[in-house]
Amino acid sequence: MNSAQVEGAARRAANSQTLDRLARLGMACRGVLYGLIGFLALQIAFGGGSGGKEADKTGALETVAEQPFGTVLLWLMVVGFIALTLWQLSEAIIGRGRTKDRVESASRAVVYGVIVATLLGLLLRGDAGASTDESSKDITGKLMDLPAGQFLVGLIGLGLIALGAYWIHKGWKKKFLQDLRTGEMPPKARQLAEKLGMAGYLARGVIAAVAGVFIVQAAITYDPDKAKGIDSTLRSLAETSAGPWLLGIVAICLLLFAVYCFFEARWHRV
DSSP, X not given: OOHHHHHHHHHHHHTOHXXXXXXXXXXXXXXXXXXXXXXXXXXXXXXXXXXXOOSSHHHHHHHHHTSTTHHHHHHHHHHHHHHHHHHHHHHHHHOSSOHHHHHHHHHHHXXXXXXXXXXXXXXXXSOOOOOHHHHHXXXXXXXXXXXXXXXXXXXXXXHHHHHHHHHHHHHHTTGGGGGBOGGGSOHHHHHHHHHHHHHHHHXXXXXXXXXXXXXXXXXXXXXXXXXOOHHHHHHHHHTSTTTHHHHHHHHHHHHHHHHHHHHHHHHBOO
């Protein structure tokens, strides 16, 4: 299959009404994930623990699995995140004429693909796989064993910091509204989406930037154990001078972003 055929297939997929509906299901599932991560983080901040669950996608999915009809919910999430993966792949191939947009879509496709793999592991093997903390340390250690690995890890850390800054800027300037069909939204819904999205992107930006700092520290000290996943990054916020209140604020913002994801499921441009 040549590049023209691949692009044609991508366009047909992108214009599919079925994919549109399933991608919106995926956005709602994304909201469930963020909501559970925020809830687990809130427990860590003020409840002294999270029931043994890590505040990341692994802990969130394990929480879903323990609920009544949890297996059914997980299979629905598989369908939704597969649709999101296919949608972002089609966007990466046909794009909007800008390289930046295609790169962002390809990156999201990878993230959603990893979530699909985690879901299938939990459903088929009863194992959601390694937590983000374990994965971060393992990947950092393997990268450091490569030629110029320490430099590469440092670049990844700086990239995460830059991503965090981008998300903070996107939230503060409310640029996320460009992805919504705001003209079709009732005024009150648009105002609420602004507040929810702003809080969510600021929280995501802080988490990404702090995680990036830890990876840079791991590169400088040549110590993979200093790399942290989402759970340890969130817990580190509780260890600052602001105490658990900072983690609590970030957790609440993640919960607000979870609600914003349902606005995306209704009004996002697909």
